[in-house]
Amino acid sequence: MKFIFEDFLKDEKTYFECVEYWKQLFEKILPNIEFEKYFNTTFGNGKDFFDGNPIYNLRIKNSDKAVFVVQEKPESENVYFKSWVDEFEAENETIEKLVIVLELSEKTESLTKNLVRNWIINNCSSSEIENEIKSLNTCITNKLNKKKFSEMFIIEKNTKEQLNISVSEKNKKLQGKNNIELQELLAV
Amino acid sequence: MPIKKLKTSSNEEFKHRGRIQAQGEKLDESEAWSQNEPPTKNEGIEMAEKLKNKIPAVQATIREGAFDALKRFIIQAAKNGGVSAFVSKSFDVKGTEHERVDLEVRKGIAFIDV
Numbered sequence: 001m002k003f004i005f006e007d008f009l010k011d012e013k014t015y016f017e018c019v020e021y022w023k024q025l026f027e028k029i030l031p032n033i034e035f036e037k038y039f040n041t042t043f044g045n046g047k048d049f050f051d052g053n054p055i056y057n058l059r060i061k062n063s064d065k066a067v068f069v070v071q072e073k074p075e076s077e078n079v080y081f082k083s084w085v086d087e088f089e090a091e092n093e094t095i096e097k098l099v100i101v102l103e104l105s106e107k108t109e110s111l112t113k114n115l116v117r118n119w120i121i122n123n124c125s126s127s128e129i130e131n132e133i134k135s136l137n138t139c140i141t142n143k144l145n146k147k148k149f150s151e152m153f154i155i156e157k158n159t160k161e162q163l164n165i166s167v168s169e170k171n172k173k174l175q176g177k178n179n180i181e182l183q184e185l186l187a188v
Numbered sequence: 189m190p191i192k193k194l195k196t197s198s199n200e201e202f203k204h205r206g207r208i209q210a211q212g213e214k215l216d217e218s219e220a221w222s223q224n225e226p227p228t229k230n231e232g233i234e235m236a237e238k239l240k241n242k243i244p245a246v247q248a249t250i251r252e253g254a255f256d257a258l259k260r261f262i263i264q265a266a267k268n269g270g271v272s273a274f275v276s277k278s279f280d281v282k283g284t285e286h287e288r289v290d291l292e293v294r295k296g297i298a299f300i301d302v
Contacts, residue, residue: 039276044269044297051261053277070278084286088276091295101280137285 003074004104008052015050018104022056022069025109029116034061038095039068059095060120066097067116074103081108083115083133085126096126111136204296206273208235208258210243210251212287217243226297229266233259239289247287254279254289261291266301273297 005018026035038059041049055071066088072080080103088095098119102108118124118132204227207220219235219242221227227235240248240255248255257279265271275293 039274040272043265043271044300047268049261049264053279057276068276068278070280072280072282076282080282082280082285086290088274088292089294090274097276099278101278 001074001077001079001103001105004106004109005071006074008055008071008104009050009073012048012050015048015052018071019055022071025113026056026058026067026116029113030060030120033120035059036061038066057097064093064095065120066095067119068097068099069112070099070101072101072103074105076103079103079105079107081111081136083136085129098129202295204298206275206291206293206295206298208232208239209290209292210239210247210288211290212247212281213285215243215247215287221298226270226300228302229262229299232262232265232299236262236289250281250284250287251289254281254287258289258291262299265299270297270300 005014005021008015008018035058037057039054039057041054041057043049052071052073054068057066057068059066068086080101082101084099086097086099088097098115100112100115102112115129115132115136119129124132202222203224205220205222206227207218209216209218217239219239221231221235236255236258240251243251258277261277261279271293273293273295275291275298277291279289279291281287281289
């Protein structure tokens with residue numbers, strides 16, 4: 001697995017270069033859309049959390065939509081990517097945030113771009129995005145079952161066995177453009 | 189691009205609010221604070237422990253690492269002047285699809301050292 005910014009937690013210079021990388025990535029994904037940082041990532045004395053949690057976050061101006069990316073220490077041999085939609089109740093409003101947890105590689109960057117575009121540009125609802133995430137998980141797990149792909153989701157033995165049962169049923173129902181797109185995206 | 193209108197809720201009277209949440213496919217438990225004094229480091233750690241003891245043992249076990257990471261963050265926060273809203277952290281359980289421990293500071297500050 002080829003990671004991007006593999007040493008981002010080892011020194012501050014690399015860490016902030018990585019944050020800048022995410023900033024530029026989102027500027028490319030969301031052209032002509034105004035967004036701003038929403039969640040604080042520094043302590044009371046101004047020092048950064050410096051833990052990738054979140055590595056980057058944004059909220060679309062005049063909207064209740066946000067994106068929250070947690071970048072984890074790269075240690076998996078396979079693709080590590082998880083996502084869900086969560087609500088954050090602030091003082092006077094409720095924000096819907098697309099949470100993405102990943103180890104950063106070209107593959108997980110592509111998956112992020114795809115989900116964020118659908119969440120923000122295509123303005124998908126949380127339920128539509130959750131369905132997409134389910135399809136994505138199924139596609140990744142489907143590859144896991146076939147065992148012929150070098151990149152797979154890390155799933156512990158017990159979870160994997162449970163998933164094998166449920167996924168085989170879901171796989172029968174795999175169809176539609178969205179799933180085809182996701183499978184292409186995941187193709188090695 | 190069509191943009192959804194903001195949802196609004198009533199103002200809370202307390203100065204400091206937040207919660208620690210254990211979430212997953214079959215779990216949604218939390219410990220919240222809503223008070224006029226910011227929660228201290230020790231109170232934060234106590235809330236994390238309380239939540240860990242409140243959830244089924246198997247759920248606590250798989251979240252052991254996530255709870256440890258949360259406690260490390262609380263201690264780190266206390267050493268560095270606490271944290272101010274809005275803060276959101278997701279301590280993920282690797283090897284699972286949905287299991288995690290979340291921290292939210294929704295209003296005011298949290299985890300000061302006294």
